[in-house]
Amino acid sequence: MTAQQGIDDLRAEAVRALEAAGEMEATRQWYREYLGDKGSVSLLTRQIGTLPREERKAFGEAVNAAKTELAALLAEKQERLDTAALNDRILAEALDVTLPGRPVERGFLHPTTRIVREVCDIFGKMGFQTVEGPEVEYAKYNFDMLNIPADHPARDVWDTFHVDSGGVGEIVMRTHTSPMQVRTMLSQKPPVRVVVPGRCYRYEATDATHLAMFYQIEGLAVDEGITLADLKGTLTEFARQMFGSARKTRFRCDFFPFVEPGVDFGIDCPICGGKGCRVCKQTGWIELLGAGMVHPRVLEMAGYDSTKYTGFAFGMGPERLTMLRYGLSDIRDFYTNDVRWLRQMDAAWL
Numbered sequence: 377m378t379a380q381q382g383i384d385d386l387r388a389e390a391v392r393a394l395e396a397a398g399e400m401e402a403t404r405q406w407y408r409e410y411l412g413d414k415g416s417v418s419l420l421t422r423q424i425g426t427l428p429r430e431e432r433k434a435f436g437e438a439v440n441a442a443k444t445e446l447a448a449l450l451a452e453k454q455e456r457l458d459t460a461a462l463n464d465r466i467l468a469e470a471l472d473v474t475l476p477g478r479p480v481e482r483g484f485l486h487p488t489t490r491i492v493r494e495v496c497d498i499f500g501k502m503g504f505q506t507v508e509g510p511e512v513e514y515a516k517y518n519f520d521m522l523n524i525p526a527d528h529p530a531r532d533v534w535d536t537f538h539v540d541s542g543g544v545g546e547i548v549m550r551t552h553t554s555p556m557q558v559r560t561m562l563s564q565k566p567p568v569r570v571v572v573p574g575r576c577y578r579y580e581a582t583d584a585t586h587l588a589m590f591y592q593i594e595g596l597a598v599d600e601g602i603t604l605a606d607l608k609g610t611l612t613e614f615a616r617q618m619f620g621s622a623r624k625t626r627f628r629c630d631f632f633p634f635v636e637p638g639v640d641f642g643i644d645c646p647i648c649g650g651k652g653c654r655v656c657k658q659t660g661w662i663e664l665l666g667a668g669m670v671h672p673r674v675l676e677m678a679g680y681d682s683t684k685y686t687g688f689a690f691g692m693g694p695e696r697l698t699m700l701r702y703g704l705s706d707i708r709d710f711y712t713n714d715v716r717w718l719r720q721m722d723a724a725w726l
């Protein structure tokens with residue numbers, strides 16, 4: 377075998393081995409075997425010394441030519457492997473633009489928001505403006521100016537969260553929206569007609585009908601010549617718009633220190649039509665809210681002339697209104713964020 381033949385054989389073997397190398401790491405191994413410092417092609421140069429002088433040049437050139445050719449084949453092969461790997465990756469990460477998108481869920485309003493808006497709209501049509509007030513309130517407005525002085529036993533009825541005021545007077549989380557009666561009268565002259573939705577807080581054990589945080593909607597109308605008949609007419613109209621035109625209404629005496637006389641206002645049960653059921657506890661009647669004629673002392677404390685002006689006020693719980701309208705049994709469902717309950721309410725809403 378001539379020296380040239382040895383080169384050709386090794387070259388041919390290297391080409392076959394390179395073709396068989398299926399991945400990048402195999403081509404690196406191939407490089408080490410054939411072209412690296414100790415690779416078999418590189419080692420061929422060591423044979424030069426064993427050859428006759430006149431053959432050495434041609435042999436050296438042939439080895440170099442073989443090395444160059446093999447290096448070019450290696451580069452080509454590696455590029456092909458690179459491209460194939462890239463194509464695989466592109467395919468693997470490909471986006472199928474024909475797939476349908478994930479549906480975006482439509483939100484809906486919370487039942488409290490809905491009922492509050494409905495109630496305010498009903499009173500809005502009767503000329504009541506919607507206003508809001510602070511949830512952290514001076515005891516002066518929450519109690520004193522509503523005719524509930526510090527030593528008055530009625531103050532204990534409202535289980536109150538107190539706030540550290542830092543010495544600027546007694547401050548509480550408002551226990552009802554009634555302090556907005558005072559704030560409204562202090563800030564504007566009669567005639568006044570407002571409804572006030574907002575959160576209230578009471579230090580109460582939570583159960584199926586009580587929460588420590590709940591909403592109220594207050595109403596206040598003050599003008600010359602307002603009578604109990606106006607209160608009755610306004611609330612009756614409200615109840616019929618809210619619970620249907622067939623509703624019978626009922627006014628009974630009740631006590632709140634800031635009204636005189638005070639009433640509790642109810643309707644015949646909209647679930648059973650007055651026959652008696654679980655919702656009305658078999659009485660046929662349902663209490664809706666507390667109300668009354670604004671106490672003359674409250675008018676005077678707010679700077680209104682009680683010999684000239686009279687008014688009525690009312691306060692209701694919108695969660696309880698919703699419970700009555702839909703026959704719900706547990707007020708806690710409003711704020712536990714169970715989406716299934718919220719969806720049911722959304723679907724059931726009239």
Ligand code: FA5
Nearest residue numbers: 552554586587590632666667668689690691692693696
């Ligand atoms: C009051 O808070 C009076 N300020 C209402 C009022 C206003 C009377 C103006 C006269 C004139 P009462 O404590 O009854 O009253 O609360 C009114 C309504 O708030 C209740 O009928 C009820 O629906 C709701 N409510 C009261 N406490 C809670 C509670 N812990 N959880 C849920 N709702 C409540």
